[in-house]
Amino acid sequence: xxxxxxxxxxxxxxxxxxxxxxxxxxxxxxxxxxxxxxxxxxxxxxxxxxxxxxxxxxxxxxxxxxxxxxxxxxxxxxxxxxxxxxxxxxxxxxxxxxxxxxxxxxxxxxxxxxxxxxxxxxxxxxxxxxxxxxxxxxxxxxxxxxxxxxxxxxxxxxxxxxxxxxxxxxxxxxxxxxxxxxxxxxxxxxxxxxxxxxxxxxxxxxxxxxxxxxxxxxxxxxxxxxxxxxxxxxxxxxxxxxxxxxxxxxxxxxxxxxxxxxxxxxxxxxxxxxxxxxxxxxxxxxxxxxxxxxxxxxxxxxxxxxxxxxxxxxxxxxxxxxxxxxxxxxxxxxxxxxxxxxxxxxxxxxxxxxxxxxxxxxxxxxxx
Amino acid sequence: xxxxxxxxxxxxxxxxxxxxxxxxxxxxxxxxxxxxxxxxxxxxxxxxxxxxxxxxxxxxxxxxxxxxxxxxxxxxxxxxxxxxxxxxxxxxxxxxxxxxxxxxxxxxxxxxxxxxxxxxxxxxxxxxxxxxxxxxxxxxxxxxxxxxxxxxxxxxxxxxxxxxxxxxxxxxxxxxxxxxxxxxxxxxxxxxxxxxxxxxxxxxxxxxxxxxxxxxxxxxxxxxxxxxxxxxxxxxxxxxxxxxxxxxxxxxxxxxxxxxxxxxxxxxxxxxxxxxxxxxxxx
Numbered sequence: 025x026x027x028x029x030x031x032x033x034x035x036x037x038x039x040x041x042x043x044x045x046x047x048x049x050x051x052x053x054x055x056x057x058x059x060x061x062x063x064x065x066x067x068x069x070x071x072x073x074x075x076x077x078x079x080x081x082x083x084x085x086x087x088x089x090x091x092x093x094x095x096x097x098x099x100x101x102x103x104x105x106x107x108x109x110x111x112x113x114x115x116x117x118x119x120x121x122x123x124x125x126x127x128x129x130x131x132x133x134x135x136x137x138x139x140x141x142x143x144x145x146x147x148x149x150x151x152x153x154x155x156x157x158x159x160x161x162x163x164x165x166x167x168x169x170x171x172x173x174x175x176x177x178x179x180x181x182x183x184x185x186x187x188x189x190x191x192x193x194x195x196x197x198x199x200x201x202x203x204x205x206x207x208x209x210x211x212x213x214x215x216x217x218x219x220x221x222x223x224x225x226x227x228x229x230x231x232x233x234x235x236x237x238x239x240x241x242x243x244x245x246x247x248x249x250x251x252x253x254x255x256x257x258x259x260x261x262x263x264x265x266x267x268x269x270x271x272x273x274x275x276x277x278x279x280x281x282x283x284x285x286x287x288x289x290x291x292x293x294x295x296x297x298x299x300x301x302x303x304x305x306x307x308x309x310x311x312x313x314x315x316x317x318x319x320x321x322x323x324x325x326x327x328x329x330x331x332x333x334x335x336x337x338x339x340x341x342x343x344x345x346x347x348x349x350x351x352x353x354x355x356x357x358x359x360x361x362x363x364x365x366x367x368x369x370x371x372x373x374x375x376x377x378x379x380x381x382x383x384x385x386x387x388x389x390x391x392x
Numbered sequence: 393x394x395x396x397x398x399x400x401x402x403x404x405x406x407x408x409x410x411x412x413x414x415x416x417x418x419x420x421x422x423x424x425x426x427x428x429x430x431x432x433x434x435x436x437x438x439x440x441x442x443x444x445x446x447x448x449x450x451x452x453x454x455x456x457x458x459x460x461x462x463x464x465x466x467x468x469x470x471x472x473x474x475x476x477x478x479x480x481x482x483x484x485x486x487x488x489x490x491x492x493x494x495x496x497x498x499x500x501x502x503x504x505x506x507x508x509x510x511x512x513x514x515x516x517x518x519x520x521x522x523x524x525x526x527x528x529x530x531x532x533x534x535x536x537x538x539x540x541x542x543x544x545x546x547x548x549x550x551x552x553x554x555x556x557x558x559x560x561x562x563x564x565x566x567x568x569x570x571x572x573x574x575x576x577x578x579x580x581x582x583x584x585x586x587x588x589x590x591x592x593x594x595x596x597x598x599x600x601x602x603x604x605x606x607x608x609x610x611x612x613x614x615x616x617x618x619x620x621x622x623x624x625x626x627x628x629x630x631x632x633x634x635x636x637x638x639x640x641x642x643x644x645x646x647x648x649x650x651x652x653x654x655x656x657x658x659x660x661x662x663x664x665x666x667x668x669x670x671x672x673x674x675x
Contacts, residue, residue, distance in 0.1 A: 067560060126559065127566075128526075128536045151522075152560050157538045160526025164490060169621030172486070172521035186625070192417055192518055193405040199626040243535055247554065247565040264668070289669055300579075307579050314517065321665055322658065332630070333405070343662050345654065346637055355637075361657055362637030363650060370647055377651035382669055 045204060052206035055081040056116070056144040058135070059090045059107050060154055062126055063249065064099040066106055068219065068262065069150030073212060074110040075220030076177050077148055083179045086145065087113040093134050095124035108225045115228070116142060120235040125246040126154050132161040133237050139166060141233065144207045146185050148177075151211040159211050169202030170209040175216055175336070185210065194313045194336035215261045215317045215340065260309065261316045263292035265323075266341075268311050270296040270334075272327020272348060272367050276304040281371040282326060288375045289382070294318070296328045312337035326367035330355025347371075393446030393548050394504065395437045396497055397470070397511040398528065399430040401454050401461035402518040415629050426461045429513030431468075431583040432576040436543065437511050438469050438584065444548055447471040449500055449507075453481055453492055459599055466594035467586040473597065474500060478604040483617035486519075490527025491614045496607045497532060508548065510534060510573045522575070529573035537566065538575045546570070 057077045060067040074090065081088040090107030094100035096119050104115050118134040135158065139147065147162075149155040151173050163170035171187035178186045180201070185208040188199045202208040260266065267289075269282040279295070286293040294311040295304065311318055313333040319340035326347045328334060335358055338344060346359035347367045356362045363370065403422045411418050426434075437448045450465040452458050453476040462473035476496045484492065501507060510532070515522035522538070529536035539558040544565070546553050551570045556563045558577050586594075604615060613619060640653055659666040 062560060063562075065561070125564070132530075153539045153558055154560065156522045157526060157536070160486070160523040161530045161536065163523070164487060164527040164530035167487065167621070170486060170521075170523055171622055172523050190630075191520075191627075192403070192408050192410075193520075194630065195405075195408050195410045196415065196417065197628055197630055198624045199628075201623045201625050202621050203623055205621040244566050244568040247567050249559075249562055249564055250556075251562040265665075314515075314520065321662060321668075336630075343658065343665075344637075345658065351639075356639070357636055358633050359637040360661065361654065362639045363654060364639065364642060365647070365650065370650065373647035373651040374654065377648065377655055378669075381652075381655055 045206070049204075049206040052143040052145045054087045054089055054144050055084070055146045056089045056091050056148065056207070057107075057112070058147070058149040058155065058158070059092045059103050059115075060150050060152060061092060061094045061100065061103045062154055066103045067150055067152055067154075067214070069152060069155070069212070069214040071106070071110040071222070072214070072217040072219055073148045073150060074107065074112060076212070076217050077146075078111040078220065080146060080177060080179055080185070081113075084145070084183060089113065089144070090115045091135070091138060092116070093118045093123050093131060095119070095121050104230060105227050106222075108228050109222050110220055113228065115230045116233060117230050118233050118235050120237075122235060122237060122239055122242065125249070126157075127242060127244050127246065128157055128161055129242045129244060130235065130237050131158050132165060134233075134235050135162050136165045137236065138233055139207060142231070147207040147209045149209070149211045151213040155211055159209060163209050166207070168205040168207060168209060169200075170211070171200045171202070172211050174210045174212050177210060177212070184208070190313060190336050193331075193333035195332050213317050215319045218319070218340075260292045260294055260311070261318055263318065264321045265289055265291035266294055266311065266318050266320045267291045267324045267326065268294040268296065268328060269299065269326050269367070270328030271298050272329070274327075274368060276302075278368055279304060281368065281375075285324070285326075285371055285375045285378070288379050291320075291322075291324075296331075296334050325355055325359065326371055328355055329353045330358065393440065393444045393508045393546075394449065394506065395440060395446065395509050395511065396449045396451055396500055396507040397430070397433050397437045397465075398493055398497075398524075399434065399450055399452050399461060399465060399513070400427045400516050400518075401425070401452060401458040402427045402516055405517045410629055412629075415627055424457070424460065426464055427513050427516045427518075429515055429517070429576075429578055431513075432578055432580050433511035433513050433574070434465060434468060434470065435581045435583045436574075436576050437509070439581070440509070440543070440546065444546060446508075447504070449474060449504060451476065451493065451496055451500065453477070453484075453489065453496070459601075462599055463594050463597070466597050467591045468583060469586055469590045472504065472600065474600040474602065476602050476604075476607055478615075480604050480612050480615045483620060484615065485620035485622045486521050486523040486527055487621055488615055488617075488619035490524050490531055491619060492604070492607075492609060493524070494528045494531035495609045496602065497528065499602065499606075499608045502608075506571070508570045509553075510571070512573065512575045514539060514575050514577060525573060525575040532573070535568050535572040537568070537572060539577050540574050541577045541580055543574070
C-alpha cells in the first residue's frame with residue numbers, strides 16, 4: 025500500500041501549533057489495541073491495554089478493537105475470545121501460518137496493511153521486546169508519531185491523545201501529543217496499567233484481513249526457540265509479593281538474605297539498578313524505570329534508597345514496606361510502612377518471624 | 393566488513409537534578425557519558441571486526457560537544473567517528489532522529505563503503521524509547537534484530553547471519569541476511585579497556601563533522617521539530633505523595649520484636665494477604 029498520501033502536510037511549520045487535521049486523516053476512527061500473541065500465549069499487557077483503550081474509546085464515543093495476528097488454530101481463536109472478554113467491541117484478525125513465530129517483517133506488513141485499510145485513530149501496543157520491535161517499524165513505515173513507555177493515557181478537550189511518559193529516568197514527566205498525523209501510537213510497559221475485570225462475553229464482530237506476503241518474501245527464518253529455564257524470571261512483573269535488595273545490603277553475598285525471605289513467603293525477588301550495574305544480579309531482576317515495573321500486593325524494599333527511577337517502577341504496589349538505615353532516604357517518601365534499621369540484621373529476623381507466623385501450627389492456634 | 397554503530401551522548405542520569413521551580417533539567421555540572429547500553433553494541437562491533445576484519449565507524453547526532461562521546465568511542469578502538477550536528481536537528485523526536493541518522497548512514501556508505509551491519513544500543517537512558525534503532529532499520533530497508541543476546545555466526549561472503557534474540561519467554565534463534573541492524577541486549581559482553589595506542593590515536597583523530605547539507609539531507613521538513621510528528625505539550629515534576637511512610641517505632645525493641653510488629657502492621661493493612669500467604673507461602 026502506498027504511503028505517498030501519508031507524508032506531512034505541505035505547510036509543515038512547527039508541529040506544536042495545532043492545525044486542522046489533514047483531510048486524508050479525518051476518517052481515522054476507533055481505538056486499536058495490539059493483542060500480543062506469542063507461542064500460543066497472550067501477553068497480559070494486552071489486557072491491561074484493553075482496559076485503558078476502553079476508557080479512551082468511551083471518552084471519544086468510538087469503538088475499541090483488538091488486533092490479533094497469529095497462525096490458524098486454537099491459540100489464535102482463544103486470543104480473539106479473550107480480546108472480547110476484556111472489553112473489545114470488535115477484532116481485526118490476520119490469520120496466517122507465517123505469523124506462527126514473531127518476525128518483524130510479516131508482523132510489520134500485517135499491521136501496517138491493517139492500519140492503512142481500516143484507519144484507527146489510536147493504536148496501543150505493549151512495550152515488550154515484541155511490541156517495541158514492532159511499534160518502531162510500524163510507526164516509521166506509517167510516518168506517524170509514537171510515544172513510548174507511557175504511564176498515563178488520556179483524551180484532551182479537542183479529542184487528541186495525551187500520552188504521558190517519564191523522561192530522564194523519571195525525574196520529569198512529559199505529556200506528548202501526535203497532533204497532525206494518524207494513528208496516534210503509544211506503547212505502555214507491562215504492569216503500568218491495572219488489569220481490567222474479565223467478563224465472559226460472546227465473540228463479537230471479527231473482521232478478517234489477508235496477509236499479502238508469502239514465506240518466500242520473508243528473509244528471516246526461525247531456527248528454533250529456547251524457553252527460559254527459570255520461568256520465574258518472567259514472573260517478577262506479575263508477582264503478588266516482591267522482595268528487593270539495594271546497595272544497603274553491602275555485598276552480593278547478602279542478597280541471599282533477600283532470597284531467603286522471598287522463599288519463606290512465596291515471593292519473587294529483585295534488586296535496584298546499582299546492583300545490576302555492579303553485576304550482583306542479572307538485568308532481568310531489576311525493578312524500576314529501566315527494569316521491570318511491578319504492581320504486587322506487597323513490596324518489601326531492603327536497603328534501597330528509592331531513587332526516582334526506582335519509584336516509577338514500584339508505585340503501583342498496594343503496600344510498600346521500606347527498610348533503610350537512613351531516615352532521610354527518599355524511599356520513605358513513597359513507602360507506606362518504614363523501618364529505620366539495618367536490612368542485613370533485620371531481614372533474617374523478618375524471615376524467621378514470617379515463617380513462625382505462617383506455619384500451620386501457629387494457624388491452628390490462631391483459629392482456636 | 394564495515395560496521396556502523398550509532399551512539400548517543402547522554403547526561404549521567406544518576407546525577408540529574410530537576411530545578412524545583414522551573415521543572416527543567418539542571419544540566420550544568422552533570423557529566424555526560426556514552427549511553428551505557430551503546431557500549432554493548434560497540435564492544436560487539438569491535439569483536440566482529442577482530443574476527444572478520446574491516447572497520448568500525450561510530451556515528452552520533454548531537455550538539456558539537458557530542459564530539460567527546462565520539463572521542464571516547466575511538467579510545468575503545470573504533471576506527472572512525474562521524475558527528476552529525478546542525479541546529480536544524482534540534483527538537484527531533486524518534487521519527488526525525490531516525491530519518492537524520494539513516495541519511496547520515498547512507499552518506500557514510502557512499503564515503504567509506506556500505507555497512508554490512510548497523511548497531512545501536514537497546515535504548516538510551518535519557519529517552520528510554522528503544523524506537524530509534526527500529527526506525528533506522530525501516531528507513532534503510534535493513535533487516536532488524538532487536539534485543540540480540542548473541543551473534544552466533546556471520547558468513548560475510550554468503551551474506552548470512554544467525555543470532556539469538558531475547559523474546560518475552562525465551563530466546564529466538566534467527567537466521568537472516570546482511571546487511572542488517574542489530575540492537576544489543578545489556579550484559580551480553582563487557583566493553584574492553586582501550587589500548588594506549590587507541591588512546592593516542594583518539595586524541596589525534598580528526599572527527600568527521602557533517603551539517604545536514606554535508607550529510608546529504610535536503611528535506612529539512614523531515615528534521616528537528618518540523619519533522620517530528622510528536623509534540624511535547626507539558627513537562628512537569630511527579631507529584632509527591634502527601635503521606636510519608638508510617639515508621640515503626642524502634643525504641644527498646646529487638647529485631648525480633650520489630651519483625652513481629654512489622655508483620656502485624658502489614659496484615660492490618662492487607663488482611664487478605666495473611667490468608668493467601670498461609671496457603672501459598674511458607675512452604
